Amino acid sequence: MSEKAKLMQGNEACTMAAIAAGLEFYAGYPITPSTEIAEMCSEELPKVGGKFIQMEDEIGSISACIGASLTGAKAMTATSGPGFSLMQESIGYASLCEIPVVIIDVQRMGPSTGMPTSPAQGDLMQARWGTHGDHPIIALAPGNVKECYELTFRAFELSEKYRVPVVVLTDEVIGHMREKVVLPDPANYRMPLRAMPQSPAGYKPYAADPNGGVPLMAPFGTGYRWHCTGLFHDENGAPSSKPAVASTLLRRLNLKIENRVDELADYVAEGLEDCDLAVVSFGSSAMAALSAVRRSCGEGYKVGMLRLKTIWPFPSALIRRLLAPAKKILVPEMNLGQLAIEIERAAGCERPVIRLGKVNGDLFHPDEVFAAIKEAL
Amino acid sequence: MRVEFRLSGSGGQGLLLAGIVLAEAAIQDGKNAVQTQSYGPEARGGSSKAEVVISDGDIDYPKATAPDFLLALTTDAYRSYGLSMKKGIIITDSTVKLDPPAEVPVVALPILETASKKLGRAVVANMVAVGVLGGVSGVASPQALREAVLHRVPKGTEELNLAALEEGLALAAHAQADVRAAVQTDAAHS
Incomplete structure (x- = not known):
């Protein structure tokens, strides 16, 4: 056996990749077949100085992740179809407010509680259209355990780079399957970084090229003053119902991802x-x-x-x-x-x-x- | 070479861990292995099944399609998975009722009793089963099986689990003649 060949589970690979990508905050509500991710994060995150919180439910979980992400931390949650449904309102908030967050959805049979321990792929459209309004989203689908690692890592890169929620869409089989995996050498991976402003002077939190630009994100608590709202907002972050502001914002948010469809494929x-x-x-x-x-x-x-x-x-x-x-x-x-x-x-x-x-x-x-x-x- | 195992029984018997140990031992010996599972929503009881596919080459499909070895620790598991077997062999616990009879050879071994009586802990029946499956199939060396057991069982239980593995290997060694005879009889019939 070569030094790094391991028998590794899909959920475990997602967790290891998240930690390699610099995960600092996990909030979740355990649900089969995703629970191993929460379990592992509760064990592994404190070892690297991160935080794990078991929340009261799924909307609390993703909201806590969004809050952590606003302070500059890389944040992730994991769930399955029923919990993913409960997260949708806040996924919309993260899309509109452009807050990076990674969501692992280990799909099981639905709708509703469905068949908790059985695989399905019925969340494909939920991943795209689960929250209301035209919104940007990225969803990646690993096909084996090694790809659980690679695509979770990539989810952090894309989420941080484009300030967008990224869903890693696995299922009960991929999540629970154990395979022989040789993990990539961490030296070959560059930890994803968020683009940040240089100085608080004149900072406009949502100033960006209307043709799909990504604004610079200042972490809360570092001397920048800005407002983050789920209302449509102007480039200062102030709520606005002006038609031109709304249209420009919604088009930019969607172009941010649509313009990069080839790069993301x-x-x-x-x-x-x-x-x-x-x-x-x-x-x-x-x-x-x-x-x-x-x-x-x-x-x-x-x-x-x-x-x-x-x-x-x-x-x-x-x-x-x-x-x-x-x-x-x-x-x-x-x-x-x-x-x-x-x-x-x-x-x-x-x-x-x-x-x-x-x-x-x-x-x-x-x-x-x-x-x-x-x-x- | 693609060898498929299906380990079936009741939830809580530790068959998932048995499958993990078998897969890890095969990897230890330089082979490829994939382990999958299916189980009911219950924490204990209900049906439970772990599958392991071991190969020298790539494994494109991770589930057992036609198992070479079926382990059935309960009569329910035997009826669910044993009766549809068209090839391979079935290894059951001695308490399993072989009714109706299967089409493929069956080797019955005192796996549960070895754990509960000889080792004094029913809970290690899964590691007895690993010894049996590893020994009968030869997919992993005894040394690789020992290392995999040590890597995967809870701290403080290593000795007990290793003892269970050795008992399983011994059962396999005793059963080897029966297995060979069963397989040959089967080959002569088919």
Whole structure:
């Protein structure tokens, strides 16, 4: 065994990455299948001088994270679908006020309490549209334990850089699975840093290029005086209901992410250049899908695979380009077609998009995807 | 080489930890391993299942698709997972009722009794099972299994758990002839 090869759980990898990225504050309310993240943070954060708080509920949790982030601390919470629903109001606040925060959502079967210990991918649209109003958000979907580490680290980079909530969308299988992982050398990672103003003199907390600029963020308690509000606000942070101020702010917030869709896109493609059928998936469904795709290719079918690691912002133009050679598209996912809807929008007008939804609480078996591939061809 | 294990029984029997130890021992021996689980919402009782896939190469799908080894510590687990087995072997506790009979060879061993009577602690049945599975399958060396046990069990319980592992390895060594005979009979029938 090489020195750093470890048997590591997905939830553990998320936690380790967060701490490597400089996590200083965790507030959460434990919920299966995310609880290991809270447990580990309660053990590990005090060792590096961080704070762990078990809050009274999920909105309290994310609100505490937002408060910590306003003081300059890197903050994270973890939950599952039911708790993610309860956090949505404050996710909107973080989006509008441009407060970095990382949320790990280890998805389980829903709606409601659902099936607490069973995997699902039904929070794809909740991650995008769970809070009201047009708002920016980033969501990343790891496909294995190593990616839990890599994408949680990236979540902090993006959250700090663009001052936006970032959701790491895993599920019960990815979160609880243990795999052999060789952790990246911390020397190769640069700890993400927030852009801060140089001096309080003349500081305008929301002054930024209207075409998607990111304002400089002064930590509370460091001599800067500024107002943070969930009301629409001008560049001084003062509440405003002027139409021009509202429109400029909302457009800038969304352009902040939309303008960078290509830079944020992340995926793994295999055999798409010359395929009759492209299989598109993400997270744990993609493991069964890839197994089925490889078996199909072994049996002489021309099948390609696209696994998305960035879900939001949705890289529509890129996907249209990547899927151009495919005559048909198959989308296996553990919901009733939330990813398929987006694929139809991006690449569906020229070819059929077949939905393969699984919602019984079990992970796909490769045979099921293989059967769907054969039927489609 | 892809070897699949399914460890099944009742929640609280420690099968998840058994799966973790088996996977970690295989990694220790330079192999690839993935461990997954499924369990009910209960803290104790209910059904519990851990799966371990061990391979020399990459593992694209993490769950057991057709287990080579099924461990069933309860009659319920045997009925849930044993009767659908088309290949591989089933290792059950001696108390498990093999009714109806399975299509694949079954080796019954006193795993629970070894823990409760011989070691005096029913709770270490999971480490007896690790010894049995490691010994019968050969996916990890006894030394790697010992190291994995030491790494994963709670502080202060190392000796007891190591003793349980050794008992399991001994059960496996005794059962080896039965396992071979069972597998050969099965091969002759199929």
